[in-house]
Amino acid sequence: MGVRGLRNGAIVSFVVSMAILLVGGYFAVDKVPPIPAKVVSGQTAFSDQASIMRGQNVYQRYGLMDHGSVWGHGSLRGMDFAAHTLHMIGQHMRDFVAAGGQPQAGAYAALSDARKREVDAAVIDEMRTNRYSEGTKALELTPAQAYALEQTRAYWEKEFGQGDPHYGFLPNTVRTAQERKDVADFFFWTAWAAGTKRPGLNYTYTNNWPPDRSMGNTASTEALLWSLASIMALLAVLGTVVYVVHRYGFFYGEAKAVEASYKLLRLPVTPSQRSSAKFFLVAGLLFLVQIFNGGLLAHYTVHPGTFYIEFIGEMYPYSWAKSWHLQLAILWIALSWMGTAIYLAPLVAGREPKGQRTMVNILFVAAFTVTVGSLLGQVLGIKGYLGEAWFWLGHQGWEYLELGRLWQILLFGGLIFWLVVVYRAIGPVLKGSPKETEDAADRRALVTFYVLSAIFVVAFFGFGLLYGRGTHLTIADYWRWFVVHIWVESIFEFFGVAVISLFLVTLGLVTAKSALRVAYLTAILVFVSGIPGTAHH
Numbered sequence: 402m403g404v405r406g407l408r409n410g411a412i413v414s415f416v417v418s419m420a421i422l423l424v425g426g427y428f429a430v431d432k433v434p435p436i437p438a439k440v441v442s443g444q445t446a447f448s449d450q451a452s453i454m455r456g457q458n459v460y461q462r463y464g465l466m467d468h469g470s471v472w473g474h475g476s477l478r479g480m481d482f483a484a485h486t487l488h489m490i491g492q493h494m495r496d497f498v499a500a501g502g503q504p505q506a507g508a509y510a511a512l513s514d515a516r517k518r519e520v521d522a523a524v525i526d527e528m529r530t531n532r533y534s535e536g537t538k539a540l541e542l543t544p545a546q547a548y549a550l551e552q553t554r555a556y557w558e559k560e561f562g563q564g565d566p567h568y569g570f571l572p573n574t575v576r577t578a579q580e581r582k583d584v585a586d587f588f589f590w591t592a593w594a595a596g597t598k599r600p601g602l603n604y605t606y607t608n609n610w611p612p613d614r615s616m617g618n619t620a621s622t623e624a625l626l627w628s629l630a631s632i633m634a635l636l637a638v639l640g641t642v643v644y645v646v647h648r649y650g651f652f653y654g655e656a657k658a659v660e661a662s663y664k665l666l667r668l669p670v671t672p673s674q675r676s677s678a679k680f681f682l683v684a685g686l687l688f689l690v691q692i693f694n695g696g697l698l699a700h701y702t703v704h705p706g707t708f709y710i711e712f713i714g715e716m717y718p719y720s721w722a723k724s725w726h727l728q729l730a731i732l733w734i735a736l737s738w739m740g741t742a743i744y745l746a747p748l749v750a751g752r753e754p755k756g757q758r759t760m761v762n763i764l765f766v767a768a769f770t771v772t773v774g775s776l777l778g779q780v781l782g783i784k785g786y787l788g789e790a791w792f793w794l795g796h797q798g799w800e801y802l803e804l805g806r807l808w809q810i811l812l813f814g815g816l817i818f819w820l821v822v823v824y825r826a827i828g829p830v831l832k833g834s835p836k837e838t839e840d841a842a843d844r845r846a847l848v849t850f851y852v853l854s855a856i857f858v859v860a861f862f863g864f865g866l867l868y869g870r871g872t873h874l875t876i877a878d879y880w881r882w883f884v885v886h887i888w889v890e891s892i893f894e895f896f897g898v899a900v901i902s903l904f905l906v907t908l909g910l911v912t913a914k915s916a917l918r919v920a921y922l923t924a925i926l927v928f929v930s931g932i933p934g935t936a937h938h
C-alpha cells in the first residue's frame with residue numbers, strides 16, 4: 402500500500418476507534434451501578450447517597466487508591482477494598498443467619514457441614530437478590546445485611562483509626578470518625594454492587610467481579626468465552642501484522658550509511674538546544690527518586706508499614722510511595738518529551754526563532770513549579786493537612802492522575818505552551834511549495850505527523866478534566882482511562898514513532914518515504930488496538 406493509502410487508513414482508524422469508544426460510553430452511561438438515595442432496613446435509615454459520595458471523596462483525598470483498589474482498579478499489592486468488604490459481609494451474614502436471625506459472631510463456625518451448606522446457599526441468594534427500587538431510589542437491606550453493614554463500619558473504623566501493620570495502614574490513615582464511617586459506607590456500596598445481580602440478569606453489576614465463591618461470584622460463561630475469543634483474536638491479529646509487515650517490506654526502506662553520528666557531532670548546538678539540557682537533568686533526578694519509591698514499595702510489600710530507618714515507616718505510608726512512584730514517572734516522561742521536542746526542533750527546521758531560549762526557560766520554570774507543587778500537595782493531602790482544598794491542591798485520588806486539579810490544569814496549560822514553543826521553531830517547515838520534490842513533500846508530511854502526535858499528547862491529557870470531585874466512580878474511571886490507557890497504549894507509540902522517524906530521517910539514516918510508511922502503519926495499529934481496548938477497563 403502506498404503512503405497516501407496508509408495515511409488515509411490512519412485517519413479512518415482514529416475516527417472509527419474513537420467513535421466506538423465514545424458511542425460505547427454513551428450507551429453505558431445509564432448502566433452504572435445506582436447510588437441509592439437512601440439505604441434502609443425496615444423503618445431504620447442506615448445510610449444515604451450523600452454519605453456514600455462523601456465516602457468516595459474520603460477514598461480519594463487520602464490516596465487510598467494508591468494503597469489498595471476498588472473493583473480491581475488501583476494498587477495491585479494492597480487489598481481490594483470492595484472484595485475485602487464483600488467477603489466480610491458474607492461472613493457476618495452467615496453468622497447472623499446461622500444464629501437464627503440474631504447477631505452472633507462465630508455462630509456459623511459451630512454448625513455442621515450440612516447446615517453450613519444450607520446457610521451458604523441462603524446467604525448467597527440473599528446477597529444476590531437486588532432490593533434497590535428504581536422508583537423510590539431506596540436500597541432495602543435485609544436484617545442480616547444491616548448487621549453486616551454495622552460490623553464492616555466497626556472494622557474500617559479500627560483499620561483506619563488505630564492502623565493495621567498487616568496491611569501497612571498507619572494510625573489515623575483517615576483522620577476523623579465521621580470520615581471513617583463515610584468511607585465504610587462507600588466500600589459497603591461497592592461490595593453491594595459487586596455482589597448483587599443487575600436487574601433482569603444473572604450476574605452482578607460488576608460482572609461477578611471480584612471472584613468470591615463464598616458470595617457466589619464466579620466468572621460468567623460470557624466472560625470466559627469473550628476472554629478466550631480475545632486471546633485467539635490477539636494471536637490471529639499478531640500473525641497477520643507480522644505477515645503484512647514482512648510481505649510488503651515495511652521496514653526495508655533504503656537505509657543510508659551510518660555517517661549520522663558524525664553529522665550530529667558536527668552540527669552546532671543552538672541556545673534553545675542548550676537550554677533543553679536541564680529538562681533531561683531534572684528528568685534524571687526524578688527518575689532516581691521514582692525508583693527509590695519503587696524500592697520502598699517492594700519493601701513494604703514484604704514488610705508493610707516498617708522500614709530500617711524507623712521514622713520512614715512511621716511517616717511515609719504506602720499510598721505516598723505509590724503516588725510518587727507513578728507521578729514521578731509521568732513527570733519525568735513529560736519532561737523528557739518536552740526536552741526532546743525542543744532539542745529536535747532546530748535540527749528539523751535548520752533555524753532557531755528569535756527569543757526561543759527565553760521561551761524554553763519559561764517553560765522549564767513552569768514545569769518545575771508544577772512538579773514540586775503537585776508532589777508536595779499529594780503528601781499534604783494524604784496526611785490530611787489541606788482540609789477542603791484537597792481536591793484542588795492535594796491528592797485527587799485517582800491512580801496515575803493523583804495530582805490536584807489546579808496542578809492538572811497548570812500541567813495541561815504547560816503542555817499547550819510547550820506546543821506553541823515547538824511550533825514556533827518547526828512551523829515554517831510545514832509550509833509546502835509548488836516546486837518541492839517528492840522527498841521534500843514526504844519530509845513535510847513526516848513533520849506534520851510529528852506535530853499532530855504532539856497535539857494528541859496534550860489533547861488526550863485534557864480528557865482527565867472531564868470528571869469532577871463528585872463524579873460517579875464508574876464515570877470518573879471511564880475518563881481517567883481515556884488519559885491513562887490511551888496515552889500508554891496509543892499516544893505514546895504515536896508520538897514515539899514520530900520522534901524516532903523524524904530523528905532517523907534528519908540524521909539521514911532512512912528515507913522520509915520509508916519512515917512515513919512505518920509511522921502510518923504504527924498509527925493504524927495503535928489506534929485500532931489501543932483506543933477501543935480502553936473498554937476493557
Ligand code: HEM
Nearest residue numbers: 475476477478479691692695696698699702723726727730
Ligand atoms: C527499581 C525500580 C523499581 C521498583 C523496585 C519498582 C517497584 C514497583 C512496585 C513494588 C510496584 C507495585 C505497586 C502496587 O501496585 O501496589 C510498582 C508499580 C508500578 N511501577 Fe514500578 N518499580 C520500579 C521502577 C519503575 C519504573 C522505572 C517505572 C516506569 C517508568 C515504573 C512504573 C510502575 C507503574 C506504572 C506501576 C503501577 C502498575 C499498576 O498498578 O498496574 N516502575 N513498581
